[in-house]
Amino acid sequence: MNLTLFDLDGTLLPLDSDHAFGQFLVHIGWADAAEHGRRNDEFFVDYQAGRLDMDAYIDFATAAWRQRSQQDIAASIIGHIRQAALGEALLPFGERVARAMQRIHAQRAWTPVQRRWLDRLAKQLVLEVVIDPDFVNRAFAPDGGAKQLDKLLGGQLAPVLDDLATHLWPRTA
Numbered sequence: 001m002n003l004t005l006f007d008l009d010g011t012l013l014p015l016d017s018d019h020a021f022g023q024f025l026v027h028i029g030w031a032d033a034a035e036h037g038r039r040n041d042e043f044f045v046d047y048q049a050g051r052l053d054m055d056a057y058i059d060f061a062t063a064a065w066r067q068r069s070q071q072d073i074a075a076s077i078i079g080h081i082r083q084a085a086l087g088e089a090l091l092p093f094g095e096r097v098a099r100a101m102q103r104i105h106a107q108r109a110w111t112p113v114q115r116r117w118l119d120r121l122a123k124q125l126v127l128e129v130v131i132d133p134d135f136v137n138r139a140f141a142p143d144g145g146a147k148q149l150d151k152l153l154g155g156q157l158a159p160v161l162d163d164l165a166t167h168l169w170p171r172t173a
Contacts, residue, residue, distance in 0.1 A: 018040075018061065019040065019044075022036050022037075022040050022061075024076070024079070025064045025076075028076060028079075028093070030064040030065075030068070030076070031063075031064045036064075039060055040060075043056075043057050043060065069128075071128060075093055076093075078169065079093070093126065094126050096168050096169075097122050097125050097126050097164075097168065098122070099167065100122075100163070100164050100167035100168050101118060101119070101122045101164075103163070103167045104118060104160060104163050104164065104167070105118065107163070108156075113152065114152060114153055114154070117149060117152050117153065118153075118160070120140075121136070121149075121160070121164075124136075124139055125164065131161065131164070132161065133146050133157070133158070133161065134146075136149060136157070136161075
């Protein structure tokens with residue numbers, strides 16, 4: 001995957017985006033607060049003095065991402081932009097999943113078996129960040145895949161997946 005990010009300080013986002021994104025990476029646990037802050041400050045001093053080593057800075061700025069999946073990276077960027085642009089609460093992804101699942105659990109009188117399957121789906125979502133019917137089919141293949149899960153959920157797999165997406169990233173007012 002090729003990804004291009006532009007540092008649009010004060011344009012689309014009303015902040016110093018590289019600094020704010022570093023704070024976001026610390027908040028979600030991808031970077032150490034003290035080490036990241038110290039190194040970022042050093043790079044800023046070099047930048048101001050006109051001696052920034054761009055390759056070293058890029059290596060530093062992208063280090064927290066390199067061992068992450070594309071889905072994790074995409075979800076983190078979405079979360080950061082939503083928080084910065086919309087003022088949405090900055091929540092760890094696992095907490096977003098838990099809140100979304102609480103809403104899904106409250107939508108109907110799920111049986112204990114259905115609740116266990118919903119919880120398994122939530123655990124996979126935390127690990128994979130993106131879940132669609134193809135993923136469900138592969139991940140739950142030993143248990144009959146998406147078709148069996150849909151049957152266990154009373155034909156509600158597609159609405160559950162839609163509701164998860166809606167509740168993970170709710171529209172803000």
